[in-house]
Amino acid sequence: MIDLLHAGADIEAGSPPVDALTGQPILEVERDGVRYTILGTAHVSQASVDAVRALLAQRDFDAVAVELCEPRYQAMRDPDALAKLDLFRVIKEGKVGLVAANLALAGYQRRLSEQLGVEPGAEMRAAIDEGIARALPVWRIDRDVAITLKRAAAAVGFWERMLMMSGLFTSLFVSEKVEEEDIERLKEGDLLESTFSEFARQREPLYRALIAERDAYMAAALRQEASTGTRPNAVLVVIGAGHLAGLAKQLESATEAPAELRSRLKELPPGTNWGTWITVIVAALVIGGFIYGFSQSPELGFNVVLKWVLTTGVLGAVGCAIAGGHPLSILGAFLASPLTPLHPALSSGMVSAMIEAWKRKPVVQDFAHLRDDVTTLGGWWRNRVSRVLLNFFLTNLGTMLGVYIGGWAMIKTLLGS
Known part of the structure; x- marks a missing residue:
């Protein structure tokens, strides 16, 4: 693993300013003949958006990987997705809680964007847009958020589960101005992880479901994508900074077959009676x-x-x-x-x-x-x-x-x- 915290010294002339990469958390990992450049981003930072664009402008990549699952990717690509929401189907299929949770997070995101002038997740959107503009495949490597929440809920007891879920809806009852300490936490990781950060640190099973399992899942997704079709030489991976070290470690050391590992980490725990x-x-x-x-x-x-x-x-x-x-x-x-x-x-x-x-x-x-x-x-x-x-x-x-x-x-x- 190569630490490139001060990356940019080898960038050729004529490209965007090197300053966009100075001080950015970047790690480089080689696995099975593929070089993965992993950029740890802050989801509410213009500097992270600039770093994504600078890397894609200044280096040659064969693919771009983003910390998104397919539903979140589609929602980001289709701003009108909410207009297609079938409320009757949501109610009948018992998905009211998931939809409400996503809306609560969306409201929190919107308040952040108004306060900071940067849409949370803008660096993911930049990676997608820049990758598509360069005709690069865009890999969605994160686990479905619904599965993550269900595995996280199953990892704790009933009252802890209630406390965990209340974290999603706390944003409904607080003032519209997001506190400075909440913003700082969001700069260290993704929105889902940061919502439960304090709670997760004190409970290893919850930490494992929300963070460690996703590190392993995303590393396996990278390995599986790289082995499908034409093997890429270089891949840019854009993830929240909180996953940087864990993903790099998993990418270097994991030995389980990636398809089997992903399948295992997507299994829902057996229901209780x-x-x-x-x-x-x-x-x-x-x-x-x-x-x-x-x-x-x-x-x-x-x-x-x-x-x-x-x-x-x-x-x-x-x-x-x-x-x-x-x-x-x-x-x-x-x-x-x-x-x-x-x-x-x-x-x-x-x-x-x-x-x-x-x-x-x-x-x-x-x-x-x-x-x-x-x-x-x-x-x-x-x-x-x-x-x-x-x-x-x-x-x-x-x-x-x-x-x-x-x-x-x-x-x-x-x-x-």
Whole structure:
């Protein structure tokens, strides 16, 4: 491995200024006859954008590799991708959380770009644009962000998972001005990594899923791409500076076949059954409570059912109302909430969100303004797309509270009999 922190001395005359590369974190690794020039970038830095352009202008490369997965690459190449979002499909396929998380990150990015005058990820866009302009293949070497988040969530316990997920949505409740210390952290690594940086450093399994595994995955992707088709002589690799050392080490020393390594690192951990068991237990207790109540007297049974329906239904409807739901969405939440704990495939949030998307179908302007609207808390309620997502979450939250409160009310009623 060659350290080129002061790269640029051998650049030929007539090319862009050498200053663009001075002090930039660059490592060079040779593996299987291919020279990889790895540029560690800051995702909110104009200097990193300049360094990418300088390297491509001043050196000959056969390919460009970027720290992007295919979905993020397509989103970057297609600014209108959000306009093609099928809300009904997102809700039915259970991808509301992933879409909301991506929107929260997008809002955070937009605030950064407004504050710094540089779009986060601009160096990746520069690498893509410059590579395409030079007719170079652009390799997308990062692991799909959805897989990374799922593996990270599986690496920690329930409460730690809740804390981790809250990090994604913290940006919704803070002031629009991004704190200086947050900006400095973002200069050290990518947005996903920086969002969880403090949390990940204290938990080795989370660090492994978010950072170390991606280092290994990207190194394997480079080796696999280089072995496909015409073998390149030189590849420019543009990654966040936080991955520089780890990727270089993996690229030098990894011995496992790259295709097998990537496949293994893309495997989703087996699902746990605790959620199913909780649903079964709650359903059994509720139905058992109904049966016991009616066995004592019709009046008691009716009273127990009424308390359950009103408590869960009202709180589910309140959650939908807080999300700014349509009256029919609120009614749907009220009707579905008492049934949610009794049927694992039924979600009150899914019902209310589907009705909301149907009654207040987002228009072109909602999709066009979505990136701007999610930069503020009020914007999430103002935009019809993000409001559907809020409807899903807040209705489910209200129902969950209703289950606990309604269950306790049932127990008190039965014991008082």
